[in-house]
Amino acid sequence: MTTPDNGSGVIYTAAEPSYFEKRVLRKHARVFHLWALGVGAVISGDFSGWNLGLSVGGFGGLLVATVVITVMYFGLCFSIAEMSPALPHAGGAYSFARSAMGPWGGYVTGLAENMEYIFTPAVIVYFVETYMAGIFNTPASWAPLWWFLTYGLFVALNVWGVALSFRVSIFITLLALLILVVFFIGAVPNYSLERFALDVPVVGGGTRWLPLGWKGVVGCFPFAIWFYLAIEELPLAAEESHNPRADMPKGILAGLVTLTLAAFLTLILNSGIAPGAKTLASSGAPLLDGFKTIFGDGVGARALALIAVAGLVASVHTIIFAFGRQIFSLSRAGYFPKFLSLTHPTRHTPYLALISGAALGLAVLLGVHYLQPGQQEEVIGGMLLSMAVFGAVISYVLQMSSFILLRLRLPHIERPYRSPLGVPGAVVALVIAAVTLVTLFYSDPNYRKAALAAAVWYAAGLLYFAVHGRKQLVRAPEEEFALRELAREREAH
Numbered sequence: 001m002t003t004p005d006n007g008s009g010v011i012y013t014a015a016e017p018s019y020f021e022k023r024v025l026r027k028h029a030r031v032f033h034l035w036a037l038g039v040g041a042v043i044s045g046d047f048s049g050w051n052l053g054l055s056v057g058g059f060g061g062l063l064v065a066t067v068v069i070t071v072m073y074f075g076l077c078f079s080i081a082e083m084s085p086a087l088p089h090a091g092g093a094y095s096f097a098r099s100a101m102g103p104w105g106g107y108v109t110g111l112a113e114n115m116e117y118i119f120t121p122a123v124i125v126y127f128v129e130t131y132m133a134g135i136f137n138t139p140a141s142w143a144p145l146w147w148f149l150t151y152g153l154f155v156a157l158n159v160w161g162v163a164l165s166f167r168v169s170i171f172i173t174l175l176a177l178l179i180l181v182v183f184f185i186g187a188v189p190n191y192s193l194e195r196f197a198l199d200v201p202v203v204g205g206g207t208r209w210l211p212l213g214w215k216g217v218v219g220c221f222p223f224a225i226w227f228y229l230a231i232e233e234l235p236l237a238a239e240e241s242h243n244p245r246a247d248m249p250k251g252i253l254a255g256l257v258t259l260t261l262a263a264f265l266t267l268i269l270n271s272g273i274a275p276g277a278k279t280l281a282s283s284g285a286p287l288l289d290g291f292k293t294i295f296g297d298g299v300g301a302r303a304l305a306l307i308a309v310a311g312l313v314a315s316v317h318t319i320i321f322a323f324g325r326q327i328f329s330l331s332r333a334g335y336f337p338k339f340l341s342l343t344h345p346t347r348h349t350p351y352l353a354l355i356s357g358a359a360l361g362l363a364v365l366l367g368v369h370y371l372q373p374g375q376q377e378e379v380i381g382g383m384l385l386s387m388a389v390f391g392a393v394i395s396y397v398l399q400m401s402s403f404i405l406l407r408l409r410l411p412h413i414e415r416p417y418r419s420p421l422g423v424p425g426a427v428v429a430l431v432i433a434a435v436t437l438v439t440l441f442y443s444d445p446n447y448r449k450a451a452l453a454a455a456v457w458y459a460a461g462l463l464y465f466a467v468h469g470r471k472q473l474v475r476a477p478e479e480e481f482a483l484r485e486l487a488r489e490r491e492a493h
Helices: 031-046 050-086 093-136 140-160 162-190 193-197 213-219 221-225 231-240 244-271 286-295 299-332 351-371 377-409 422-442 445-467 477-492
Strands: 002-005 010-013
Touching: 031 162, 031 231, 031 244, 031 299, 050 213, 050 221, 050 231, 050 244, 050 377, 050 422, 093 140, 093 231, 093 286, 093 299, 093 351, 093 377, 093 445, 093 477, 140 162, 140 299, 140 351, 162 244, 162 286, 162 299, 193 244, 213 221, 213 422, 221 377, 221 422, 231 244, 231 299, 231 377, 244 286, 286 299, 299 351, 351 377, 377 422, 377 445, 422 445
Parallel strands: none
Antiparallel strands: 002 010
């Protein structure tokens, strides 16, 4: 039995009685788990990736860009903290947009977030290999082996069960933060702003603080985002949280404060010690370079760097969790093939979503690696990062649009938490995200090429929904909520 949804061009297919019984998630998370999930998803940004912006705008340019991007994330996170407890479903961004903008809005938002979570682990896994290669001096030909091992280990941990997933998240997130604290303390006596942080060559009419001028500041936006990208994944754990209405805002905002402190300390201290910002700009392992300055290039520094890999694997682990839940929610509602939402009969984890997401990420990583032979580490890393940021900023624009529309169209729904920044905060975040999207197409030619490839991926996903997916929808929890509340809103008018 099928039911058309008048006006949107989608068709709902009746689910068999056991459909949702085969798609059950287990509740486990509380505030501390959510904090660890959010911080763990992002913490790798303090270990690698951000430093590529030093070649685009210098230390001053990246510092100013980080301030702007921090403002964007406060607007984004306060808005999400309001929407998530009001719509406590596993769909996250898709759920918000579905209620605000209908099935098409839900899909285009969910697809953008899906791209973010598929591409982001690929970036981090790439940087894991650069750290491991630097520690163990493995040849470049071993890179795919490190990638397969990393994906395989953390997909297995996530399939094993949600309780183990959250325990691992807490442990490696705390370990990563401890390593950063050790680095911060060790960096202070070796710090020199003039000698190291401001050593990027001045171009044209630039200054030592802004060596590439204000154009360099805007060009740094995608790299500054790497300090925060994926904090917005927390709503995906809503159906596995005991009390999402109370705990979700606390977890999101506590995580944001933690990440803000880590971001500025990392940028300032890692840039201001040897080998300096100019050299650090092309490093695949900037924290390892910093540890070598503090402790010397010996066994001690390598041992700390090995432990520092915890920061990278924390993000791999937690973002694999995220894309598992994100694919699960979209497929449960029929936007993606429905079989991907099946959960393990005893562990209640979305194992097929986890495996398929990892397979796609590996395919992207291998494709960029083999289609760009001979490219330097920073180029490959920057290309992968650009693809992840492409999906992220589109989803941010659409999530902020959803927040504004939900305030206007569904003012009656219960909001256990309300953003103190309100609509103005969402508008500011939307504008900054839109500007960042534009900069991706006016940056380094290699990064622009990667953004264009991501755009093609996005277009292919939209075509799939237009031709097939829109006829396969199921009244999943996100769909039922949206249909019910929108009907109530229409009756009220």
